[in-house]
Amino acid sequence: MKPSSSLVLIPLGVSLASTVAYNGSCHDHKPMQLRLAYAGSTGMHVSWNTFSRIEQPRVHFGECIDHLDQQASSNISVTYRTSTTYNNHVKLGGLKPNTKYYYQPECSNSTTPFTFVTSRAAGDHAPFTAAVVVDMGTMGSLGLSTSAGTGGAVPLKPGENNTIESLESMLHGFDFLWHPGDIAHADYWLKESIQGYLPNFSVADGVKTYERILNAFYDEMTPITSTKPYMVGPGDHEANCDNGGTSDLVHNITYTDSICMPGQTNFTGYRNHFRMPSVESNGLGNFWYSFDHGMTHFIQLDTETDLGHGLIGPDEVGGSEHEDSGPFGSKMNQQTTWLARDLALVDRSKTPWIVVSGHRPWYISAKNKSSSVCLDCQDVFEPLFLNHSVDLVLSGHVHAYERNAPLYNYQIDANELENPTYPWYITNGAAGHYDGLDSLVKPLKNYSRFALDTVYGWSRLTFHNVTHLTHEFVASGNGSVLDTATLRKDHSQLRGWYSEH
Numbered sequence: 001m002k003p004s005s006s007l008v009l010i011p012l013g014v015s016l017a018s019t020v021a022y023n024g025s026c027h028d029h030k031p032m033q034l035r036l037a038y039a040g041s042t043g044m045h046v047s048w049n050t051f052s053r054i055e056q057p058r059v060h061f062g063e064c065i066d067h068l069d070q071q072a073s074s075n076i077s078v079t080y081r082t083s084t085t086y087n088n089h090v091k092l093g094g095l096k097p098n099t100k101y102y103y104q105p106e107c108s109n110s111t112t113p114f115t116f117v118t119s120r121a122a123g124d125h126a127p128f129t130a131a132v133v134v135d136m137g138t139m140g141s142l143g144l145s146t147s148a149g150t151g152g153a154v155p156l157k158p159g160e161n162n163t164i165e166s167l168e169s170m171l172h173g174f175d176f177l178w179h180p181g182d183i184a185h186a187d188y189w190l191k192e193s194i195q196g197y198l199p200n201f202s203v204a205d206g207v208k209t210y211e212r213i214l215n216a217f218y219d220e221m222t223p224i225t226s227t228k229p230y231m232v233g234p235g236d237h238e239a240n241c242d243n244g245g246t247s248d249l250v251h252n253i254t255y256t257d258s259i260c261m262p263g264q265t266n267f268t269g270y271r272n273h274f275r276m277p278s279v280e281s282n283g284l285g286n287f288w289y290s291f292d293h294g295m296t297h298f299i300q301l302d303t304e305t306d307l308g309h310g311l312i313g314p315d316e317v318g319g320s321e322h323e324d325s326g327p328f329g330s331k332m333n334q335q336t337t338w339l340a341r342d343l344a345l346v347d348r349s350k351t352p353w354i355v356v357s358g359h360r361p362w363y364i365s366a367k368n369k370s371s372s373v374c375l376d377c378q379d380v381f382e383p384l385f386l387n388h389s390v391d392l393v394l395s396g397h398v399h400a401y402e403r404n405a406p407l408y409n410y411q412i413d414a415n416e417l418e419n420p421t422y423p424w425y426i427t428n429g430a431a432g433h434y435d436g437l438d439s440l441v442k443p444l445k446n447y448s449r450f451a452l453d454t455v456y457g458w459s460r461l462t463f464h465n466v467t468h469l470t471h472e473f474v475a476s477g478n479g480s481v482l483d484t485a486t487l488r489k490d491h492s493q494l495r496g497w498y499s500e501h
Contacts, residue, residue: 026107028052033085033218034105034114035225037232038176038291040280041097041119044229047275048105049085049218053077057088061103065113068102076275080268082207082261084215089275097121114226117175120294123350125466128294131167131174132459134359134396135235137185137433138217139164142198144432144456149195153436154454157477163431163458164220166476174460175293177228180300181235181359181396184217185433186210187264190255192434194248207261214269231276233300234287235359235397238270239325266325267304276300281342287328288335290342296463297351299342301358302328303395306335307376336380343388352466352491354390356381361395361427363404365444365451372398382408385423389494391487392461392469396429399438400453401473403485404445412447417487424487426471432456450483457482466491 031048039045046059054077060068076089088105095101098120102113120128137143139162148155156162161169167177189209193201198209224230241260247253263269267286276286283289287302305326329335346354358377366372374395385393386408404427406413406420413420430437430452440453452473460472460481467490473483 029054029107031105031108034222036116036229037276038119038229039091039277041121042095043091043093044116044118045091045275047089049087051085053086054088057090058106059090059092059103061092061101063101065102068104068113078272080262080272082263084211087272116227122292124294127464129174129460129462130176130178132178132394133163133431134180135182135399135429136163136431138213139220142213142216143434149192149197151191151195152434160477163456163476166479168223176231177224178231180233180357182237183232184214185237186214187237187240188434189213190246194246203259206259232274233357233359234267234270234302234304236304238267241265283338284328288338292351295351295466296353296355297346299356302335303358303360303374303377307380340384343384348491348494353463353469355392356390357394360397362393363407363425363447364398364402364427365440365448366398367441390423391489392424395427398427399429400440401428401430402451403449403483404447405449407447417485419488419490428459430457
């Protein structure tokens, strides 16, 4: 079931007349939900949504705020049957690395152009910082707030910042935002409705409720994603629909995937909404890809489908989805074959650091091992991480924070963070959404070094130089740093490192 980039369906409530070719009129073409993604060090994907299809989406850009002397366009304006909007994607190419640009999608009514800074070229060893969130959903009345339904654990305290507000307040402190899975949590419309958090519950109106939550999230994210690249990965909630068999105890009904809508199944909305640098890295769609930023090679993996052992779907990694999602590769072991090649091509003299992310954790002190820990991920990815000296592996899925020691096959590296041989594993799924936080199992695993399951927060990665990397857990509520640890690696020991460095 490979995605089709050419298929354009008409969403509910949008007439055929609204899909006419763009003729200079901006009726229904006003950009919203603006978002960026790196397309190599010399490119940037610009994406936005409109209420009607644009035949040729176009972006004007330049290095001067009052002189947008360049433009780029595409024919990519896509949607799916239950969507209320179209997703427009344009790639800007031929850009200078680490350079500020001003840009405007055509038909924007913004009086001031938006801005972005391109990726640092590989080999640029200047310090930089990246922000990471996982399992972050809609905030406010449609998601995480100071009140909760019966399933919402640990609501926000009055006056406390949520994670989106925290990121926006520190917008100038990081180069890009990485979100490896569980985006918006709009599939929670059913659970929120049954538990009384959303009023006027009706399964028949599920499509409208789902799209309302989804659009609210992307609207909330726009102040961040319109100026900082927003790199995403697939999580189970990009394919989830029935929330693990949600039950309405009042009416004695347990819902199944029979109520699923196209936007919630087979990663349909996710595939339409984003454009990640898979073409530039020979990856696959928004599922697996890599990109360089200065001294670091970043890799996004798909822990939900295509996990080697053949072409498998989410059910076989312990998910609650129960839908037919993927595979997306056309060949056996396509993702692991790609990963092996991608890692082998890394020039450690230019990008000594390698950081990998996948949605599900490799290691975690969680309640249910079969659904929390990705055993298949351990099996197919860990040997490659060790063989190619991966430095850090990030994950989420469990809605808590746990920083572990460097590990391989449950064995703790004796050097801990002082030049370890094994990869360092950190899980941070504490960004927050309607369902709140999970409780970790005490006592914690022997490989755990610090954990929190009562505070919402995000990760801040600071690459100081070619030998030192700091990870911080930032509390969303007040911006304080509740955990910090620094990894030291002597990358000169690695293959591909040249003596002049």
